[in-house]
Amino acid sequence: MQVLVRDNNIEQAIRVLKKKLQREGVFREMKARSAYEKPSEKRAREKAEAVRRARKLARKKAQREGLIPGPKRKPLPGPGRVAG
Template identity: 50%
Template structure:
């Protein structure tokens, strides 16, 4: 990952870097790795994430189908 500093504007470069790291999920991974996770909690978390992904996909599919004429 690379962020260029233009016109010695380090603050803006830091903001851009932070945005890229958030988008990549680095902060989320650091937060998850901070403590040891029991296998049962890990399984439960993964199931919740899968359900959330499925709901999001279904919602997007429903939005696409309702927007088009039948």
Template identity: 55%
Template sequence: MKIEVKNDNLEQALRVLKKKLQKEGTFRILKLKSHFEKPSEKKKREKEENVKRFKKLRKLKARF
């Protein structure tokens, strides 16, 4: 990943970097791996994520 710093504007370059990392899901992965998650909690979380994803897709399909 390459971020260009234009006109010595480091703050803007950091914002662009953070946005790219967030879009890739890097922060989410770091948060999940920062502590141990019991297998039952992992299954529950994944199931909730799948339900959320399914509802979102159904909502988008109903639009069109």
């Protein structure tokens, strides 16, 4: 993984690095590896994650097909209005 530091701006480079690490799941893996996980707990967790992924996939597919409404969007502020 590589992060470019522009104009000696270390703070921005650190923010970019943290975002990349977060996206890759490094922090989640570090937390999981900090303590021993029994094989039975690992199987249960992986099965629950698979169920969650399958439900999310089915929900997105149903939304695309128009069977259920999609997520509600926040209205955009009109001219002269302040968002918030």
